[in-house]
Amino acid sequence: MNINPIVILVRPQLPENIGAAARAMSNFGLSELRLVAPREGWPHQRARETASGGEAVIDAAKAFPDFASATADIHLACATTARSRDMEKKVLAPPALVKALRTHKNKKIAFVFGPERTGLENEEIVLCDLLITIPTAPKHSSLNLAQSVAVLSYEWFMQNQKPSTVLKTPQKIAPKGDWQGLFQQLEDYLDQTSYFRVAHKKPLMWQNLQNMLLRANLNPQEVRTLRGMIRALWEKRQT
């Protein structure tokens, strides 16, 4: 059995939804909840009240100021999204996702959920490794936040009930903090070149570039290698 995934709610608006999400997590054996900038602050009594039985999850939940700090130690981030985002990432339904996660033993995995109305921002999604879409009727695809957490937690729980065969364990993946360092360095350099010369194109170009690099599933040593390569190109003939 894998380590249980961490649930990250990004900018949740209603404390009641946080409580209901915690209850569902607790029902299905998940225990670690993280909150990025919850609108009504944290801790919050109404969240605790709606957890009915999931108070331990609420009491242990930690709030973070931003997405980067909440995901810094995560190896594999799975972002929930209802709409297709035209990103070059794999989009999986929950059964296939949970199955795919079997190959990631001893990794910190996160299920990441966006705010109630708007969902995750593209800049957040780009930093995630996989996208999850819960299939719905085409006419009504907007799931309640806590129900999305429930469905995904349920799927996880069901598939991890019985011991399952592991097909292959890939090497250890770099945590998000390593990638953040690489991306900061690279963006800093590129900003000084003509690469982003058309300013309004930068967001999409930068998003694509990060997506491409993330797809390589690098381990910490490889991230350092890539940073070394980038620095060498940058510093050029300076030796």
Add this chain to the structure above:
Amino acid sequence: MNINPIVILVRPQLPENIGAAARAMSNFGLSELRLVAPREGWPHQRARETASGGEAVIDAAKAFPDFASATADIHLACATTARSRDMEKKVLAPPALVKALRTHKNKKIAFVFGPERTGLENEEIVLCDLLITIPTAPKHSSLNLAQSVAVLSYEWFMQNQKPSTVLKTPQKIAPKGDWQGLFQQLEDYLDQTSYFRVAHKKPLMWQNLQNMLLRANLNPQEVRTLRGMIRALWEKRQT
């Protein structure tokens, strides 16, 4: 595909839970909701407000005075229950239940849910054909009513979907020629930097670097993007 099941909520207490259940039904393509003696009466505005997108389910929902009248035209009633009831009935988890229902074509099937705190009465359960238990962590088995509806509706929907596990796979991968061009360019640049300064280490370093980049499964456009980035870093402030 079977006829979609009817959801029957027996003596639901909170209109908000009826609304949330209707929303989940609607998300997963179920449309017929029946209510047995809802505590706050019917119709109810708060139920409609919490349905967010599932209003059609709410507007079509019918209230019945008792269990018998609500189930009179049902062929196969499946009762949800958290506790074992010591009854001589089959108890199935949602995946097995939905699978079992495949043999009941053209029948009116009902998923029956009891009141929030107490669940169904034994006299009601005895009138049902099958029992459903949603597996949970042993320490916290009390599911929210609407989340139970969500999980069961989800399971129904998933099994009656066409099996498309991967919703989207990254597109076509660049041919090796594209990669060779990129690697020639990169090696040429790096040879002019201090990156390969320890000559005997170069072969392994260069192999690792190529492996890392190849793992990203880039498409032809992305290879060009990466080459542009590499060139920008190399040419630096020359614009």
